[in-house]
Amino acid sequence: MNNVYDVLKERGYLKQFTDEEAIKKLLGEEKVTFYIGFDPTADSLHVGHFIAMMFMAHMQKFGHRPIALIGGGTAMIGDPSGRTDMRQMMTKETIAHNVSCIKKQMEKFIDFTDGKAILANNGDWLLDLNYIEFIRDIGSLFSVNRMLSAECFKTRMENGGLSFLEFNYMLMQGYDFYVLNQKYNCKMQLGGDDQWSNIIAGINIIRKKKQEEAYGMTCTLLTNSEGKKMGKTAKGALWLDPKKTTPYEFYQYWRNVDDADVEKCLSLLTFIPMDEVKRLSSLKDAEINKAKVVLAYEITKMIHGEDEAEKAKLASEALFGSGNNMENVPTKEITEKQLGVELTEFLSVNKVLKNKSEGRRLIEQNGMSVNDEKITDVKFMITKDLFEEKEYIIVKMGKKRFLKIVLK
Structure with missing residues (x-):
């Protein structure tokens, strides 16, 4: 052309x-x-x-x-x-x-x-x-x-x-x-x-x-198959600044788009040739996830560079796929002096959640776990015994948000 x-x-x-x-x-x-x-x-x-x-x-x-x-x-x-x-x-x-x-x-x-x-x-x-x-x-x-x-x-x-x-x-x-x-x-x-x-x-x-x-x-405005604007996350807008939206969060957003939105996103937000866009977006059932991985990787690479895209991909595979390399999962550190803090307080102070109320709501709705154990106590505390098996714990918030907390 x-x-x-x-x-x-x-x-x-x-x-x-x-x-x-x-x-x-x-x-x-x-x-x-x-x-x-x-x-x-x-x-x-x-x-x-x-x-x-x-x-x-x-x-x-x-x-x-x-x-x-x-x-x-x-x-x-x-x-x-x-x-x-x-x-x-x-x-x-x-x-x-x-x-x-x-x-x-x-x-x-x-x-x-x-x-x-x-x-x-x-x-x-x-x-x-x-x-x-x-x-x-x-x-x-x-x-x-x-x-x-x-x-x-x-x-x-x-x-x-x-x-x-x-x-x-x-x-x-x-x-x-x-x-x-x-x-x-x-x-x-x-x-x-x-x-x-x-x-x-x-x-x-x-x-x-x-x-x-x-x-x-x-x-055309970037909308999903239901006509709603895309780019909104649980924490607000999907920013291009890595300090506001981490490369991992950015990658995960595109990795989890609806099947019906894959072709539009590949067409508008990547430079992938249209023949390949058509091939990827025609994949069915579980195979469509291959297209979403390509989409997430390509967009993250453009915004944050190839190294960050690779790290985000590896972190995603570690949490959701067959991978076991937890090195690139979003991480916050906690010192021994900080132990005994409420989990919701820690997540709020570190801007992982908007505030403690969001954390309490997640717990009340059975939406938060630590090392795959559901949290039922809204005053659940981060204690040393949680780190007995490994030097870190994995906090899951909802279906798609994860945080690795490392004891220093």
Whole structure:
């Protein structure tokens, strides 16, 4: 295939287009500069962002130039898209910290050397805008009636109202596209399907201000076979930062996806050729687990590197398969002085569980065991006699979470 459009179509990325035939022609005939925006609402990207970076990576492989736009300015407001409540306000210092963390993660997936890609921050032009001039110049191009018909605003209006602060977000994201078009001849915006209204806003500004055409293309959101967003774990979001989601937890998430979601995940989140994707996802019954191992390994390798992927695989095999190498199982240490602490307290302090209440609930629901023995006492303590046979114990929480506690 010599057109990235065909690859993206085959792998199931594409959802909506402003002009599908024109976009297909443009991508086949030109090297297009395009952008995707990432608001730095946390100090790490999560799996929802990963699909956007894969979208960008496929485009870059065909010679198109990505602009990864970090929303240092728009994050001061917060995108109302997909929200039923207002986002928590962040300080400039928090946003600056988040931006620096996200930049490092992006460089794993996108090649920014020799101008092959651009990393931009919309805070560079949004934070010093003169509000009166902006409203006169850009606000005058928007119809309030049309804005209120956008899905992102309708949802908020139906759930307690929309602040005027957030109402400005669409104008600012549209202005981003206009600025990038002027600075870098950026002709296309890509994004998740929930960004459709914001993408249209930018295209309209460019059309009205410059009498030029720009284009938009959205990507399917990462949902499971039931239509629910993927990437949520018992501890919250599935983060790309190993300090927030360990490589083992990350690997296990993909190792345990539903059979019905294997083909979609292999198509969207790996570079495995589609012939092999079809072969793997056609496996039946217990054989489908082979496809899940490939999926988990490939994604973990991309995010955390081959060494961490190998360790996670070995740990998984030790706990669930025929392997017996416990070296790479997630581990916490306990000293002799700490012995006598309640298990739920230890797990909470070490951020294995959110809090002691979560641990108590697991015990009450027969969902926690130590060395394969069910725990029934919510005040169960970690004592020295537990380590008589080995220098460690294995705590199981629910069906899929394990922790090795080593006595030092």
